[in-house]
Amino acid sequence: xxxxxxxxxxxxxxxxxxxxxxxxxxxxxxxxxxxxxxxxxxxxxxxxxxxxxxxxxxxxxxxxxxxxxxxxxxxxxxxxxxxxxxxxxxxxxxxxxxxxxxxxxxxxxxxxxxxxxxxxxxxxxxxxxxxxxxxxxxxxxxxxxxxxxxxxxxxxxxxxxxxxxxxxxxxxxxxxxxxxxxxxxxxxxxxxxxxxxxxxxxxxxxxxx
Amino acid sequence: xxxxxxxxxxxxxxxxxxxxxxxxxxxxxxxxxxxxxxxxxxxxxxxxxxxxxxxxxxxxxxxxxxxxxxxxxxxxxxxxxxxxxxxxxxxxxxxxxxxxxxxxxxxxxxxxxxxxxxxxxxxxxxxxxxxxxxxxxxxxxxxxxxxxxxxxxxxxxxxxxxxxxxxxxxxxxxxxxxxxxxxxxxxxxxxxxxxxxxxxxxxxxxxxx
Amino acid sequence: xxxxxxxxxxxxxxxxxxxxxxxxxxxxxxxxxxxxxxxxxxxxxxxxxxxxxxxxxxxxxxxxxxxxxxxxxxxxxxxxxxxxxxxxxxxxxxxxxxxxxxxxxxxxxxxxxxxxxxxxxxxxxxxxxxxxxxxxxxxxxxxxxxxxxxxxxxxxxxxxxxxxxxxxxxxxxxxxxxxxxxxxxxxxxxxxxxxxxxxxxxxxxxxxx
Amino acid sequence: xxxxxxxxxxxxxxxxxxxxxxxxxxxxxxxxxxxxxxxxxxxxxxxxxxxxxxxxxxxxxxxxxxxxxxxxxxxxxxxxxxxxxxxxxxxxxxxxxxxxxxxxxxxxxxxxxxxxxxxxxxxxxxxxxxxxxxxxxxxxxxxxxxxxxxxxxxxxxxxxxxxxxxxxxxxxxxxxxxxxxxxxxxxxxxxxxxxxxxxxxxxxxxxxx
DNA sequence: AATGAATGAGTGTTCATTCAT
DNA sequence: TATGAATGAACACTCATTCAT
Numbered sequence: 001x002x003x004x005x006x007x008x009x010x011x012x013x014x015x016x017x018x019x020x021x022x023x024x025x026x027x028x029x030x031x032x033x034x035x036x037x038x039x040x041x042x043x044x045x046x047x048x049x050x051x052x053x054x055x056x057x058x059x060x061x062x063x064x065x066x067x068x069x070x071x072x073x074x075x076x077x078x079x080x081x082x083x084x085x086x087x088x089x090x091x092x093x094x095x096x097x098x099x100x101x102x103x104x105x106x107x108x109x110x111x112x113x114x115x116x117x118x119x120x121x122x123x124x125x126x127x128x129x130x131x132x133x134x135x136x137x138x139x140x141x142x143x144x145x146x147x148x149x150x151x152x153x154x155x156x157x158x159x160x161x162x163x164x165x166x167x168x169x170x171x172x173x174x175x176x177x178x179x180x181x182x183x184x185x186x187x188x189x190x191x192x193x194x195x196x197x198x199x200x201x202x203x204x205x206x207x208x209x
Numbered sequence: 210x211x212x213x214x215x216x217x218x219x220x221x222x223x224x225x226x227x228x229x230x231x232x233x234x235x236x237x238x239x240x241x242x243x244x245x246x247x248x249x250x251x252x253x254x255x256x257x258x259x260x261x262x263x264x265x266x267x268x269x270x271x272x273x274x275x276x277x278x279x280x281x282x283x284x285x286x287x288x289x290x291x292x293x294x295x296x297x298x299x300x301x302x303x304x305x306x307x308x309x310x311x312x313x314x315x316x317x318x319x320x321x322x323x324x325x326x327x328x329x330x331x332x333x334x335x336x337x338x339x340x341x342x343x344x345x346x347x348x349x350x351x352x353x354x355x356x357x358x359x360x361x362x363x364x365x366x367x368x369x370x371x372x373x374x375x376x377x378x379x380x381x382x383x384x385x386x387x388x389x390x391x392x393x394x395x396x397x398x399x400x401x402x403x404x405x406x407x408x409x410x411x412x413x414x415x416x417x418x
Numbered sequence: 419x420x421x422x423x424x425x426x427x428x429x430x431x432x433x434x435x436x437x438x439x440x441x442x443x444x445x446x447x448x449x450x451x452x453x454x455x456x457x458x459x460x461x462x463x464x465x466x467x468x469x470x471x472x473x474x475x476x477x478x479x480x481x482x483x484x485x486x487x488x489x490x491x492x493x494x495x496x497x498x499x500x501x502x503x504x505x506x507x508x509x510x511x512x513x514x515x516x517x518x519x520x521x522x523x524x525x526x527x528x529x530x531x532x533x534x535x536x537x538x539x540x541x542x543x544x545x546x547x548x549x550x551x552x553x554x555x556x557x558x559x560x561x562x563x564x565x566x567x568x569x570x571x572x573x574x575x576x577x578x579x580x581x582x583x584x585x586x587x588x589x590x591x592x593x594x595x596x597x598x599x600x601x602x603x604x605x606x607x608x609x610x611x612x613x614x615x616x617x618x619x620x621x622x623x624x625x626x627x
Numbered sequence: 628x629x630x631x632x633x634x635x636x637x638x639x640x641x642x643x644x645x646x647x648x649x650x651x652x653x654x655x656x657x658x659x660x661x662x663x664x665x666x667x668x669x670x671x672x673x674x675x676x677x678x679x680x681x682x683x684x685x686x687x688x689x690x691x692x693x694x695x696x697x698x699x700x701x702x703x704x705x706x707x708x709x710x711x712x713x714x715x716x717x718x719x720x721x722x723x724x725x726x727x728x729x730x731x732x733x734x735x736x737x738x739x740x741x742x743x744x745x746x747x748x749x750x751x752x753x754x755x756x757x758x759x760x761x762x763x764x765x766x767x768x769x770x771x772x773x774x775x776x777x778x779x780x781x782x783x784x785x786x787x788x789x790x791x792x793x794x795x796x797x798x799x800x801x802x803x804x805x806x807x808x809x810x811x812x813x814x815x816x817x818x819x820x821x822x823x824x825x826x827x828x829x830x831x832x833x834x835x836x
Numbered sequence: 837a838a839t840g841a842a843t844g845a846g847t848g849t850t851c852a853t854t855c856a857t
Numbered sequence: 858t859a860t861g862a863a864t865g866a867a868c869a870c871t872c873a874t875t876c877a878t
Contacts, residue, residue: 032240048841255860671863856862
């Protein structure tokens with residue numbers, strides 16, 4: 001499913017094509033999905049797809065690009081003020097807010113996110129675009145945020161990249177496991193998130209000195 | 210590359226086919242790799258592949274199954290004693306040893322691991338097999354280990370699954386990022402691992418009381 | 419390029435379509451040219467072509483018909499008087515004048531002539547139309563002209579059709595080789611034509627008795 | 628139809644494909660012939676065509692190359708001795724022999740020759756190959772032959788290229804008109820050839836002095 | 837009159853799989 | 858056991874043509 005505002009300028013047919021492509025790519029993978037299947041599911045002629053997207057690859061990019069941007073948008077420069085402007089008292093509060101916000105987004109864009117995860121490794125052009133234009137910005141923003149809370153004395157003085165990576169992967173892995181890979185299991189979001197945050201802030205060790 | 214003992218009972222041709230398939234599946238994905246490519250790379254006739262593996266899918270399974278088992282083998286019941294038998298003094302030591310051990314394995318089986326990660330979501334049969342026969346066993350073993358160190362008073366009394374997941378994802382994500390997704394970057398394994406372990410044991414918070 | 423008077427009653431769009439079609443048919447052949455290419459080159463919408471020409475074939479006919487008529491027009495009945503009226507003293511003068519006149523025409527209509535030559539064999543309807551309505555008239559005119567100069571005692575008494583064919587093919591082949599097939603070579607028109615005329619009138623044999 | 632010796636090393640299927648392609652290309656043109664038609668006519672699966680010829684274009688070349696070589700083979704260097712070895716008393720005898728020989732060839736390879744004539748202009752690679760590797764050799768051979776008979780005093784002292792072109796085009800045009808373009812008409816080969824030769828040797832002029 | 841989105845049959849080509857040798 | 862020619866369904870993509878605007 002594609003969120004509504006992404007489709008504002010598209011015709012009904014185009015929306016149908018994008019929706020069908022999204023669902024099928026997510027379900028079977030890009031290479032294993034045929035354009036004729038997409039056409040059938042979208043209720044259009046096969047030729048219509050190629051009127052709007054010159055190649056199947058272009059269709060993939062049209063499906064995948066917006067979600068890559070949107071997933072990380074809140075942390076990209078222009079949105080930083082919004083986040084930091086709210087001035088969370090503790091780093092924990094900041095992270096909690098961010099997790100909740102991103103979970104909402106993932107819930108709404110499950111299929112798209114599956115596609116990005118699956119296809120990125122096989123399309124070096126997509127990967128490059130993602131890494132260079134988005135990944136680096138995001139990492140830089142997080143570095144500032146970490147430093148912000150290190151300055152406030154709330155976070156240990158450790159190389160920020162490692163902190164980001166450990167936290168990021170813990171949170172990202174949870175979201176992925178919870179919503180993408182094992183959605184059928186019985187989860188209690190709030191409790192889990194609190195536990196993860198607790199571990200990340202206090203560690204699993206009992207001996208504090 | 211496939212480790213030698215996996216191929217003991219196979220003919221030279223079969224080894225060639227498995228090697229070729231492994232490399233190509235890892236590079237381009239299962240669906241985007243043709244059997245004729247595999248045959249060419251393996252230096253056999255197209256028909257020969259189908260003499261040994263009834264279908265292309267069966268070839269995928271033959272490529273993927275052993276690595277799934279082997280990656281998690283050290284934690285599966287019959288191997289548990291080996292691990293716990295070494296009786297690591299602290300949980301940290303245990304984890305450090307395990308990380309180092311798995312990193313060696315990943316280095317040797319890069320292609321295979323990429324394939325598993327990429328293809329598992331699209332092959333519900335593989336996924337089921339993996340989850341039911343391997344995943345559950347592994348999780349159970351880890352639960353015992355966590356409880357073992359909780360009983361020794363080294364780990365906080367928290368729901369073990371969350372502990373396993375946070376730790377597992379942190380470590381797994383690092384290994385993946387380091388060896389599979391961004392191998393081109395400049396990494397210092399030892400330092401990174403120590404930092405990750407530090408965060409996991411002590412948390413990122415400064416106020417310990 | 420199409421000469422201006424052929425387009426007098428046509429709208430600008432139609433002229434554009436005919437010009438574009440002419441160039442593309444000449445360059446790539448009728449079957450290998452798509453209507454969308456023609457539309458693009460003509461700067462009109464795809465639909466516009468089919469507003470003026472019911473089918474692609476009809477467009478070909480519209481492109482090709484005028485040039486077929488015009489190429490042979492000077493020898494068709496109604497134009498004969500003009501030609502013979504000038505009353506060339508010798509058959510050689512007549513031929514020389516005709517060659518020069520037709521070379522001018524070919525130069526101006528290169529593309530169109532290529533199309534006719536290439537497509538005629540594959541469109542039996544076009545071929546029939548050409549042979550019946552034009553070819554026969556032309557041949558008849560030439561027969562009269564040959565007889566005219568045979569009566570004047572300038573040409574040997576031989577079956578006129580053979581004379582026409584040998585002369586026609588020599589001249590036509592030269593024009594084709596010169597302007598259509600090998601235009602890149604370095605030609606000296608005047609000299610070549612004189613040599614051809616010399617051979618045709620005197621033959622290549624040295625023993626005249 | 629393809630002459631038997633061209634097909635000696637080919638499988639039955641390949642022969643069928645070449646024959647079908649030849650007939651269809653000749654009838655409808657290369658671009659207007661689909662590979663599925665060829666497959667149907669040849670009684671093979673469509674995939675079989677592409678097992679033997681990587682692309683449709685390669686099939687065209689396989690169809691067309693041998694005939695281009697063979698048509699002009701008798702005049703190419705290594706075959707020259709055979710021709711001149713017969714030592715024709717007069718140039719006329721030489722030409723007559725050559726015409727008869729080439730007419731036999733054309734009769735046997737009608738379809739192929741049509742294809743060459745029609746497709747050469749649209750395939751600049753084929754054209755180049757033909758011009759450079761064959762056309763030049765042939766012209767050089769003919770220059771020697773013309774000089775040979777000029778030295779014997781049988782042919783006027785004129786730039787050989789023009790002589791070759793006028794004669795060549797006259798003969799070639801006759802063969803084409805007779806067998807390729809208007810085969811349905813009623814022709815008397817022997818008489819026509821004698822008349823053409825007479826014109827070419829004596830010219831059409833009556834005033835011999 | 838002109839547009840261009842939409843069509844669906846058709847294109848050249850690739851595919852996994854079979855089978856006679 | 859191993860081959861590779863043969864298959865025909867499926868593939869991504871293009872085409873001439875239609876039609877609502």
